Amino acid sequence: MSEKKSRFGVLKDVKAQVQQQEQPAPTPTPQADKQQPFSSTLSGDLKRRLKMATAAEGRKQYLVLEQALEEYLSRHHPELK
Numbered sequence: 001m002s003e004k005k006s007r008f009g010v011l012k013d014v015k016a017q018v019q020q021q022e023q024p025a026p027t028p029t030p031q032a033d034k035q036q037p038f039s040s041t042l043s044g045d046l047k048r049r050l051k052m053a054t055a056a057e058g059r060k061q062y063l064v065l066e067q068a069l070e071e072y073l074s075r076h077h078p079e080l081k
Contacts, residue, residue: 042050054061073080 050061050064054064057064
């Protein structure tokens with residue numbers, strides 16, 4: 001009497017071949033600080049102007065604010081690098 005072959009026997013072979021071909025995942029490169037949530041308030045007029053300016057430039061508001069804060073800190077508090 002012959003032994004019945006599994007329908008999925010071929011899949012095991014394919015899986016073994018794929019695992020041999022796979023490369024290990026690259027290690028992530030260290031980046032700047034991870035983004036942290038931040039909340040604040042602005043005057044209505046300033047918020048409106050920020051929204052209009054970022055829309056006109058096609059930029060994200062948080063990126064413009066981040067750039068402005070970086071410039072402010074570099075100019076007024078260079079020791080905080």
